[in-house]
Amino acid sequence: MADNGTAPAALFERHQSTLQEAVAAIHGRYFWTPHPESPSPKVYGDEAAPEGQAAFEGYLGKDFPLDQPGGDDRIITERSPYGISLGVGYPHADADALIAAAEAARPSWRDVGPQGRAGVCMEILHRINRRSFEMAHAVQHTSGQAFVMAFQAGGPHAQDRGLEAVAYGYDTMTRYAGAARWEKPQRKGDPLVMDKRFHVVPRGVALVIGCNTFPTWNSYPGIFASLVTGNPVVVKPHPRAVLPLAITVAVAREVLAEAGLDPNTVLLAAERADEKLAATLALRPEVKIVDFTGSTEFGDWLEENARQTFVCTEKAGVNAIVIDSTDAYKQMLGNIAFSLSLYSGQMCTTPQNIFVPGGGIETDEGHKSAEQVGADLAASVSRLLGDAARATGVLGAIANDGVLRRIEEAGKLGETVLESTDIAHPDFADATVRTPVIVRLDADRRDVYGREHFGPISFVVTTADTDEALRLMRETIAERGALTAAVYATGEDVLAAAEKAALEAGVNLSANLTGQVFVNQSAAFSDYHGSGANPAATSSLTDPGYVSGRFDFVQSRRHA
């Protein structure tokens, strides 16, 4: 049984003021976070870094400590992109065992109510935050992200997205009265008086399908949106990125147990490669919600086939930059070069298509031909990655063989402006590290740039003029989707035209980024990630539609 300090009501009270701040932030959309992004001892304490590393190393070569239903079967499916052996064994259960356990947990989690569930969710996030160093190593050695990025994107930024989902869910559930007295005046005599109660009814078991590259950041919105709205969650990690979600599930189960609740409210569904457990689970009638990040092919399959569910998918896209003109040429090139290089372009938000007018562009350094822009961008990338230690801190490692193969074959797609090279990692001899490749294409090669080439592969596409560039951006995104778009222009007319094109394409736009904000990055509580308005994603992280599909209101009434 829960003692008073760990019961849901106590957890709600403990975290209530932070929740109120989070709700205010999603309304105001200003900068806010309770999760410091700096991996500094001044913030997380002197012991946090060594303890986190020790915790990570303690998992290696052993069975992960997770007591779940489904028997003693253990599986090992991960290898680090940095070449080290992980060898962590995870409990393996079949769909029947997972669904039965989640279904059994369902009524008790529903009956906790919105406040208590928000309290439990926030305590889970709070404890995950304190384990951000441990999580950083786990994310680094599954995704291939460099350590600092793994800390930030896999830790505090992912926690922010989780908390944002809690805030949206809590706000949407509690914004409407839970009880009301209804008094209808009558022409003669006393009014009709009814007492009414309004309940949040969760949809059912939720399935969250994680990806290889951002195991926590892309999963936390779905996990916490479904949890706070009352649905038990089965977390199905990518077979190559299990550890970050195993830690997450372990923390969640610990908090649930301490709160006197059924730990099977959150379950890990580790699977063997090619087991297709996600597809099996998604078709189970008990499963009513699916969150997915990954390939267009499987995302489309889920949308077509998991008909009994509320499906949120984030799939591939053709992110675009239109360069019209700039008054900060060097800074523009530096900003784009960093965006192309960060985590070896393995972000769903990395720009792919850079549209440049064939007649060149006006800059603060004079007119630049389209050819010159491509060459200068290549030089900027090379400069950024000239030093191996700095390069690997930006690039991280290549997550999987699919990316590697696409890099190797990119040269055949057009005229190579920048070749990819190997870099030896100073700390990990067997790490797979590659620099970006840039290819030049004419505007008529839409067969190439009109589809996604996931990884550090981008195209400088020469267009007739800026109008054609904006049109191609709009058309390719409307057709194939995108999570990001950017424009560089000195004239307000072009910026307005770009904004209009972005609205038509349903894509979030960044204008004239030249400093330490990059088009690949979005800030929780302020920036929307994805929109739902183009084929790259069915919804935004996070907006009202993302949470309201996870529960219904059901009422009762009687005479007062």
Add this chain to the structure above:
Amino acid sequence: MADNGTAPAALFERHQSTLQEAVAAIHGRYFWTPHPESPSPKVYGDEAAPEGQAAFEGYLGKDFPLDQPGGDDRIITERSPYGISLGVGYPHADADALIAAAEAARPSWRDVGPQGRAGVCMEILHRINRRSFEMAHAVQHTSGQAFVMAFQAGGPHAQDRGLEAVAYGYDTMTRYAGAARWEKPQRKGDPLVMDKRFHVVPRGVALVIGCNTFPTWNSYPGIFASLVTGNPVVVKPHPRAVLPLAITVAVAREVLAEAGLDPNTVLLAAERADEKLAATLALRPEVKIVDFTGSTEFGDWLEENARQTFVCTEKAGVNAIVIDSTDAYKQMLGNIAFSLSLYSGQMCTTPQNIFVPGGGIETDEGHKSAEQVGADLAASVSRLLGDAARATGVLGAIANDGVLRRIEEAGKLGETVLESTDIAHPDFADATVRTPVIVRLDADRRDVYGREHFGPISFVVTTADTDEALRLMRETIAERGALTAAVYATGEDVLAAAEKAALEAGVNLSANLTGQVFVNQSAAFSDYHGSGANPAATSSLTDPGYVSGRFDFVQSRRHA
């Protein structure tokens, strides 16, 4: 061009305080309405009734005045259930013409923005309200509702549901900042500062498919939810109930034109019987939202096939009453008798299955056997409908031949407790009027009571005890859906068990209704109609999920 008084901004200003009251009401869920339900000269003025009747009669035998794209083709498809000839000709256009016109209107309606759109929507509703008598005749002679009900349900109550949708849409769009300055502190130096703008991006063309029995009440939520969120609306009425929606579309187009906007933002899609225009429109790629009220068969087809859309359906169900005990036996019988008789049971909310324990029930008039309860209910219905004038005021007329056929065949389904009879209408010699039929069944005849029998057909189902009654209510509703459930019980334990069963089944529950509130009726701003949590409907009228699937947020950002 719009003059200042009819422009969207002016309309928003004019209706802003009412909108604020509506938004407060959906949050508080108390009684509120700006649309008086009484068809009294004291409320609507001495001229309203005769003017409304004259307006209605002015339509008969003529082409309806509606200037729409698509040529000069006119069609006549209606006949009054009261036997009078309508002969109103409606413009007929094919899907290509309708979609082209709606698509052309789309950008301008989007660019009006949330405030202006709310203003236009509220002006439309305001003008419709002033034409409530005209609308009452139109609804009476298409649906078959009695006049006073047609006035209330087709007029003010429908307008309430439309305004409720405007309030939900406006609130959900404007609850998040439209612009924000984001300032992120840096460890060294100045903060990063970005200016951001957040746009509401509507989904696309919306299709609203009306029904025969509640042409306005069931269509207004979809029409106004889609409109306020920025989507042009194609209104496809039921071929037997065109006039109420033709009037609605005409008013909308008048307000749009006066506001300087494209009247094709709202279009009427009248069709010939068996033309299948709804299916054709629903599959058009430009159509992104579908609202439908009608058969389970076509609703399921839409959910399966209109995959590019946000689909909201309201379909059939097996509404239930569980009688355990009562301390107001006569009033209970009177309340149920009225619910079964109102509009000849042709409401999606009319109770069908009345579960009574085989051992009988305890009442303030002593123990009553199950057989006695059935007989007393039949007597109560007969008493209510004993006078022809009063009876037709409750029953209205039978809307279509399908209902008539089911009444005629109901006797074969079990043991008849109350036979249906013809009633001669005092004002309309050719009206088709029938009283309800009640049939007794054992609990094992789930093959009969487990599916919907739309019309004045109900079953008294004898169960082993109240537990079995609650279980059958829960199971049949979870399987086949329901819009309403009710319970009569004197013990709080049974009421609590009923509420739990209703939550599990996802159905709204009324307890111990004995006065002038009936289970068939739901009050906008307070009662949810449908829930989305059982198969009868994919969503509630109206809740956050109902509006948030109709638009996305898309942002832009730049350095401050």
